[in-house]
Amino acid sequence: MMNLCMAMVTGDRLVRLAPVDLVIVVFYFVLVLAIGFYLKGRSNTGEDFFLAGREMTAWIAGLSFLSANLGALELMGWAAASYQYGILAAHWYWIGAIPAMLFLGLVMMPFYYISKTHSVPGYLKLRFGESSRALSAICFGFMTVLMSGINMYAMALVMKVVLGWDINFSIWVSSLTVAVYVTLGGLRSAIFNEVLQFILIWAGALVIPVMGLIEAGGWKALQLKVAANASVEYTHLWSTLGSFKDNPMGIHWTGIVFGLGFVISFAYWTTDFLVVQRVLAAKDLRAAKMAPIIGAAFKMFVPFIVILPGLLGLAVLPMKLTGEAVAVATGGHSYNEVLPLMLARYCGPGLLGLGITALIAGFMSGMAGNVSAFSTVWTYDIYKALIKKTATDAHYVLMGRWSTILGVLISIGTAYLVMSFLSIMDYVQALFSFFVAPLFGTVILGMLWKRATAAGGFWGLLAGTVSSVGMWAWVKIDPTALRYVALSSDAKDMAENMYRGLWSWIICVVVTVAVSMVTKPKPESELVGLVYGATVIPTEAQVPLYHKPAFWAVIVAIVFIALNVMFW
Amino acid sequence: MRADGTISIWFFIGVSLLVNGVLIFGAGLYQISHPPAIKVVLYDLHASVWWGAVLAIVGAIYCICYNPARA
Numbered sequence: 350m351m352n353l354c355m356a357m358v359t360g361d362r363l364v365r366l367a368p369v370d371l372v373i374v375v376f377y378f379v380l381v382l383a384i385g386f387y388l389k390g391r392s393n394t395g396e397d398f399f400l401a402g403r404e405m406t407a408w409i410a411g412l413s414f415l416s417a418n419l420g421a422l423e424l425m426g427w428a429a430a431s432y433q434y435g436i437l438a439a440h441w442y443w444i445g446a447i448p449a450m451l452f453l454g455l456v457m458m459p460f461y462y463i464s465k466t467h468s469v470p471g472y473l474k475l476r477f478g479e480s481s482r483a484l485s486a487i488c489f490g491f492m493t494v495l496m497s498g499i500n501m502y503a504m505a506l507v508m509k510v511v512l513g514w515d516i517n518f519s520i521w522v523s524s525l526t527v528a529v530y531v532t533l534g535g536l537r538s539a540i541f542n543e544v545l546q547f548i549l550i551w552a553g554a555l556v557i558p559v560m561g562l563i564e565a566g567g568w569k570a571l572q573l574k575v576a577a578n579a580s581v582e583y584t585h586l587w588s589t590l591g592s593f594k595d596n597p598m599g600i601h602w603t604g605i606v607f608g609l610g611f612v613i614s615f616a617y618w619t620t621d622f623l624v625v626q627r628v629l630a631a632k633d634l635r636a637a638k639m640a641p642i643i644g645a646a647f648k649m650f651v652p653f654i655v656i657l658p659g660l661l662g663l664a665v666l667p668m669k670l671t672g673e674a675v676a677v678a679t680g681g682h683s684y685n686e687v688l689p690l691m692l693a694r695y696c697g698p699g700l701l702g703l704g705i706t707a708l709i710a711g712f713m714s715g716m717a718g719n720v721s722a723f724s725t726v727w728t729y730d731i732y733k734a735l736i737k738k739t740a741t742d743a744h745y746v747l748m749g750r751w752s753t754i755l756g757v758l759i760s761i762g763t764a765y766l767v768m769s770f771l772s773i774m775d776y777v778q779a780l781f782s783f784f785v786a787p788l789f790g791t792v793i794l795g796m797l798w799k800r801a802t803a804a805g806g807f808w809g810l811l812a813g814t815v816s817s818v819g820m821w822a823w824v825k826i827d828p829t830a831l832r833y834v835a836l837s838s839d840a841k842d843m844a845e846n847m848y849r850g851l852w853s854w855i856i857c858v859v860v861t862v863a864v865s866m867v868t869k870p871k872p873e874s875e876l877v878g879l880v881y882g883a884t885v886i887p888t889e890a891q892v893p894l895y896h897k898p899a900f901w902a903v904i905v906a907i908v909f910i911a912l913n914v915m916f917w
Numbered sequence: 918m919r920a921d922g923t924i925s926i927w928f929f930i931g932v933s934l935l936v937n938g939v940l941i942f943g944a945g946l947y948q949i950s951h952p953p954a955i956k957v958v959l960y961d962l963h964a965s966v967w968w969g970a971v972l973a974i975v976g977a978i979y980c981i982c983y984n985p986a987r988a
Contacts, residue, residue, distance in 0.1 A: 369944045379932055391923065409926060493983055541926045552937070555931050556968055560959050587928045620932030665958075700966050703937055 350800075358684075362695045363511045363686065377549070378526055381713070385530025388469045388538045395742045398535035398749050399467055399725045401631050405540060407636040411643030413540040414627040415651075416547035420715025422503050424554065424655055424708065428691075429684035431659025432454050432670055434597045435575070435583030436916060437590075438659065439652045444610040447909045449618035451902045453628070454641035457619050459631060459886045460796045462637045463878045468629075468722075469622040469792070472731040476795040476879050477806030479734065484810060486730035488784045489622060490723055494756050498720035499762020504712040505764065511689045512705065523709065527716045527756040531724070531752045536630060539717040545712035551706025553700075554654040557688075560695040561661035562751030568578035574664035583663065586916040593837040593844075601837070601846040608847025612854040625721045634887060638898040646903050649912060662687040666694075692738025716760070723756040724749045741832055769836050783821065786850035787813020797881045798865075800871065805865030813857025818847050924985045931979025938973025941965050 366374075392398045417634035418524070431438040466472040470489060505519035522761060530538045565571040572584045582589045582596055589595045590602035618624060618641075645839035662670065668682060670690075676683035693702040728749045735738075791810045794801045823830045824845065834840040835848040876883040894900050945965025957964075 367944070371939055374937055376940075377933075380929065384929055387924065541929070544926050545930055545933060549933065549937075552934065552972055556964055560962070560964060563962070564959055645971055694958050696962060697944070697948055697960070697965055698952070699941035699969060701942060706937075 356854055358595060363689050364701060364705075366512065366702060366705065369699050370705065373699070373702035374706050374709065377710065378522075381530055381545070382526060384541050384545070385533040385538045388534030392533070392535035392537055392748065393743075393747070395745050397537065398746045399708025399729070400626075401537035401540055403630055405627075405630045405636070405640075405859065406630045406632060407639035407643055409540060409544055410631040410636060410640035411630050412547045413543040414624055414640055415644040416550075416649050416714045417624050417627055417718030418715075419547065419550060419649045419651065420500060420711050422712070423715070423833060424550070424711050425507065425685060425688045427655045428659040428662075429686075431656040432662045432687045433659075433684045435663075436586055436656060436660065437580065437596060437598050437600070437906055438604050439586060439656045439916070440609060441650045442656070443909060443912060444605060445614045446618060446648050447905065448610060450615040450641045450645035450648065451905060452615065453457075453619045453625075454638045454645075454898055455902055457792075457796060458628060458637045458641065459623065459634060460629070460879060460881070460884065462634050462883060463886075465878075467729045468726050469625055469788075470618055470726055472790065472879075473795070473806065474730070474734070475842065476876075477791070477801075478803040481791065481803070481807045481810060482730055482734065484807065485784075485788060486726050486734070486812070486836040490590070490726050492784065493583060493623065493719050493723045493726070494759040495763050497716055497723075497756070497760040498711065499767055500715055500719075501760055502764035504708075507685075507689075509709070510686065511708075516768070520761060523713055524716065524757050524761055527713050527720060528754055531717050531721050532753045535746075535749065536626065536721050536725070539721040540627060540630060542717060543714045546714040549703070549710045550707045550714075551654065551862070553703040553705075553710075554658075556700055556704070557691045558653050558657040558661065561658060561665065561691065565661060566663050566751040569659065571664050579663050584660065584916070586913060586917055593839040598844065599837070599839045600847070604844050604847040604851075608844075610785050611849045611851075612789065613847060615793075616785040616850065616854070619787045620792045620826035621785060622726060623718045626722050626725060627718075629683035635889075635892075635896070635898065639901065642898055642901050644903060646722060646901075646908075649905070649909060658691045659687050662691055672716070716757075718757040720753050720760070724753045727752040727756070743870075783817040783853070784814055786854045787817065787857035791861060792852045794858060794861050795880065799876055799880050799882055800865055800870050801861060802865045802868040802870050804868040805861040805863075808864045809857045809859075812860040813853045816856045817849055817853035820852060927979050928983035928985060931976045931981075931983060933979055934972045934976030936976070938969050938971070938976050940969070940975055941985040942969030945969050 365476035391402070394402075396402055407529075427438050427441065430441075461469075461472060464472055464475055466475060470482045474487050501520055501524055502516075505514075505516040506521040508514040509516050530542060534541070553567070562568065562571065567575060569891050575583050580597070587602065588603060593599050593601050628640045631640050666687070670676070670682050670684050670687055671679070673683045673685065675681070676686075689708075692701065696704050728745050731753075732748055732850065733745060737744075787810055790804050790813055794809070795806055820834050824834055829838065831845060834852070835845045837844075871885050878884050889897050889899075942965070945967075947965055948965060962974060
């Protein structure tokens, strides 16, 4: 039997689509646009447009919550990371997500939901005042459209490499499609399409691990092949983390547990408005608490379609994949191509089209998440708060539609900017991480500590962000500083990010506490609905056990622990 | 159809899975009758046929259960 992935590397593309594949891709575009047009009439008020009428069930909000994060670059990037670093990449799906998602559902969601805020910066305004909101909203809005543009460019590049499509064609067709359905139907349309995209991602990607495991001869045989082709450490999750030098990622368990598992993960999953917005659209508090728990349950199994294909690539692909620079110099394939290579290996006409549709769906769900979050933060936390404070609801909805289009256009502009200055990509990824870790420090103290003051919140957030930028610049200027920032000169980029996040969070918390202790707190009457101890959380005593979010969170936690032990 | 008169998202998902499943199943059958010169790895398992059938069946079930006409 001939290896298709070798045969399909023809000319300037990795795979060639058959007519049936194109029909599947075109049908997908038609369907998402149809959903946008169908929902157009149901997004006339601010509550409808920005919060989907707050009527999403726990399942829809939960799947949307996960789908907004499950972008194509996420799929391809982590498959590449698992080829490069082995099963360690699964930490970003397990300890780097599950505890934080459960914490969001059980502890933080009541405050977000009961306060009736439209956004995370909106919560900061209620808890700490206008200055904290303005700082977080401007940083978030700026970074969101930048990230969206970078993802757009990267995806167009993937389409060029995999399918030979023109970069301009990919950028404009996919981004305008997103612009149309989000502008028409607002968050409701984004959420509906994200749920559809989530199902398509699984439908398109599930074939790879199933076929791969059949070819490899099961998990045990896969482990032996990976050990022979790479190293035995590639299939162990924890046992190699005792030393920076013992694992392919150059990271210590403290970085994974405290940097990733605590700060980075909690920061992203509990304060990044891109994902939190989906849960705010839940129909009631119980649905809002259940949504992240449902998301966590599905998140645990995403490594099956992302990490496993990377490991299978190590075991069964006949060629050795390399870094991007080496691949370009030698005409070989890079780590980033492992998922398309595996797709081409097992998927004939039809299945290939569904797999490509899954990648496009992943890209569009990520982009829709970015632009809908940008639109809300721009309209409520920047435009309404700082520019036009009094206007009708219809005016703000119109502004929301225009800012969606504007967000897409800025994203497209960023994509072309990145095309000219590729190094921007590294910087913006880092820039985004500067803000998220300290934001978590500010929000968590605001929710759990009544004594935290407005001045404490603002200066803590600012100090954490500035110190994060400072540490990043320090290592850029003097690479030997890595041994201080990341505790080891052997630390790789990912390890550095973990420790930088941890330090900036600690600095934010210390400054917030110190400033709060010397400034005057708000009276408790003003903290009702915002802070633990000053808020009455509706009791669930009369609810059957199987309807309680805490019950399902315990089930998810048990499975999470079991998975970590199984792959220790 | 939902109580508020809108079509459920699960119906749209059903349509998507049904159409994709039928297309993939059909492509798989065509490949059996006209084997390609270059075959994918594990071609003999005919993944397109069984996976297309699974998607089509699941999609059909969703289309029926969430059919807007079943108000």
